[in-house]
Amino acid sequence: MVKSSQATRYDPAKEIFALQPDFADDVKAADFPDAILRYRNDRAAAGVGLDSLTDDEWISHFGRFEPLPGTLRQPLALRYHGHQFRTYNPDIGDGRGFLFAQLRDDRGRLLDLGTKGSGQTPYSRFGDGRLTLKGGVREILATEMLEALGVTTSRTLSIIETGEALERNDEPSPTRAAVMVRLSHSHIRIGSFQRAAYFDDKALLERLTNYALVKLYEEEPGNCPPAQLLGRVVERTADLAASYMVAGFVHGVLNSDNINVTGESFDYGPWRFTPLWQPGFTAAYFDHSGLYAFGRQAEAIHWDVAQLAVSLRPLVEAEPLIEQLERFPQLYGDAMARRFCWRLGVQPSDDASAMVEAAVRGMAGGEMPIDRFFHDWRGGESREGADYSGEPWAAFREAIAGFGASGDDKHPYWQDAAPCSMHIDEVEQIWSAIAERGDWGPLHAKVAAVRRMGEALGPPPLLIS
Numbered sequence: 001m002v003k004s005s006q007a008t009r010y011d012p013a014k015e016i017f018a019l020q021p022d023f024a025d026d027v028k029a030a031d032f033p034d035a036i037l038r039y040r041n042d043r044a045a046a047g048v049g050l051d052s053l054t055d056d057e058w059i060s061h062f063g064r065f066e067p068l069p070g071t072l073r074q075p076l077a078l079r080y081h082g083h084q085f086r087t088y089n090p091d092i093g094d095g096r097g098f099l100f101a102q103l104r105d106d107r108g109r110l111l112d113l114g115t116k117g118s119g120q121t122p123y124s125r126f127g128d129g130r131l132t133l134k135g136g137v138r139e140i141l142a143t144e145m146l147e148a149l150g151v152t153t154s155r156t157l158s159i160i161e162t163g164e165a166l167e168r169n170d171e172p173s174p175t176r177a178a179v180m181v182r183l184s185h186s187h188i189r190i191g192s193f194q195r196a197a198y199f200d201d202k203a204l205l206e207r208l209t210n211y212a213l214v215k216l217y218e219e220e221p222g223n224c225p226p227a228q229l230l231g232r233v234v235e236r237t238a239d240l241a242a243s244y245m246v247a248g249f250v251h252g253v254l255n256s257d258n259i260n261v262t263g264e265s266f267d268y269g270p271w272r273f274t275p276l277w278q279p280g281f282t283a284a285y286f287d288h289s290g291l292y293a294f295g296r297q298a299e300a301i302h303w304d305v306a307q308l309a310v311s312l313r314p315l316v317e318a319e320p321l322i323e324q325l326e327r328f329p330q331l332y333g334d335a336m337a338r339r340f341c342w343r344l345g346v347q348p349s350d351d352a353s354a355m356v357e358a359a360v361r362g363m364a365g366g367e368m369p370i371d372r373f374f375h376d377w378r379g380g381e382s383r384e385g386a387d388y389s390g391e392p393w394a395a396f397r398e399a400i401a402g403f404g405a406s407g408d409d410k411h412p413y414w415q416d417a418a419p420c421s422m423h424i425d426e427v428e429q430i431w432s433a434i435a436e437r438g439d440w441g442p443l444h445a446k447v448a449a450v451r452r453m454g455e456a457l458g459p460p461p462l463l464i465s
Contacts, residue, residue, distance in 0.1 A: 009049050010049030010103065012070030012071040012101065012102070013110060014070075014072055015211070015215050016112075018215075022079070023204065025121065026075070026076065027094075029064070030119025030130075033162065033164060035160050035161075035162065037059055038159045039136075039159040040058055041183075048106075048111060049103075063179060068113075075099060077093060077094035077099075078093060078094045078098075082257025083255055085255065085287075095121055096124060097116045097117070098114065099113070110216065111185055115179060116179070116180040117180055131180055132175050133177060134431050136156075139182075141427055141446065143268065145247075145450050148450045148454030148457065150343070151240070151244065152240060153264060154182045154183065156181075157183045158181040186212075190233075191255075209312070213232075217262075226312040230305075234305055234324050234325065234327050237305050238335055239339075241302075246342075246343050248371065250271065251271055251283065252268075252284040252292060254300040270284035275371075276363070280294070302328045305325065335463075336353070338461045344378060346405060347406045358396035359399075375419035376388070379414035408458060412456075413453055419453075420449050430442045
């Protein structure tokens with residue numbers, strides 16, 4: 001039973017029904033043979049009044065999917081389309097997940113509780129609707145690291161092992177199964193609008209537009225709601241693209257069905273953090289052309305947002321939509337400078353873009369690890385060392401000299417000998433400890449270390465539109 005706490009009141013909602021009919025299908029969770037609680041994110045749960053649940057209650061709601069009070073009585077598999085590696089696919093939708101509940105957080109924002117690995121739906125196609133436990137562990141690590149590095153991301157709320165053995169072509173099988181619950185600021189995707197446009201459903205397009213503006217952006221629709229919404233998506237996604245770069249993160253699959261209209265990052269499959277500033281670094285083994293490589297992520301996200309503009313054309317002429325799309329490059333550049341300064345711990349200025357360019361040249365030319373660079377210059381331990389005295393760093397040293405300090409550099413983290421990173425070798429080691437020895441200690445220790453780094457970095461910069 002959910003109890004209201006003094007800190008955060010449990011505030012259920014069911015706003016999603018404003019988009020029905022023809023937006024989602026009633027579905028049921030799989031009947032799993034077991035439900036073993038492996039991870040509960042009490043920090044995230046506290047923000048929505050769910051931290052008072054006992055472990056048994058937690059398993060009932062997030063492993064057996066007994067409805068939470070006051071919200072959806074039946075899970076919903078959302079319908080959407082999308083471009084997948086630039087090829088349009090009308091045969092997708094929530095294939096191994098569903099919307100389980102809606103609720104408001106301690107700031108009054110409407111949030112969704114969605115699942116991954118909860119069983120088959122009408123959109124599973126040939127899939128089993130399941131998630132590997134390793135995939136769930138990787139999602140914990142991705143969301144925790146991104147949140148600490150200031151990226152607007154979904155949060156992994158729960159991982160419950162389900163007692164099933166799964167066969168997978170791309171990892172040793174049979175492998176253990178799990179069901180995940182994520183907490184996110186909406187599951188409305190660009191692909192949701194694409195589907196409505198595909199069927200020429202103007203009524204649904206209008207409902208989606210108004211829902212996104214009023215329920216997600218908390219704005220009243222103005223004279224041109226489609227352009228108003230597109231403008232907000234352009235602002236948020238330009239900031240998202242910049243945040244990926246400053247974090248050294250590669251999402252791996254930036255299809256239009258994986259781009260949330262709130263600009264929140266989610267759905268972590270073949271993700272990686274690149275150790276070095278290498279524009280061609282890819283995360284997905286199947287991304288043979290490098291479409292979603294590290295240095296092409298802004299281009300990819302901008303292209304996806306253009307598909308939202310195309311989908312909104314039945315509601316408005318092209319000109320106001322084009323005006324909003326053309327803002328993306330400048331907003332992206334501004335966000336890069338703002339977020340780069342934040343991670344460096346310096347005050348932003350009009351010269352920030354030149355400083356960022358010099359830093360990138362230094363990292364690329366000197367093969368300096370991204371995390372090492374930011375840690376050294378924020379902490380001050382190595383900035384006078386040989387690593388930064390050579391030719392690749394001359395322009396950066398000159399540029400950074402005029403920047404004043406910002407943020408709290410007194411946190412003990414900055415005195416650590418090495419930065420907190422999340423590269424693939426450590427991810428595999430954390431999983432090996434679980435798979436081979438049943439040792440969850442390295443995972444919990446890594447989450448604690450990542451959160452400590454996040455405390456040292458402090459809140460990310462505010463979005464400026």
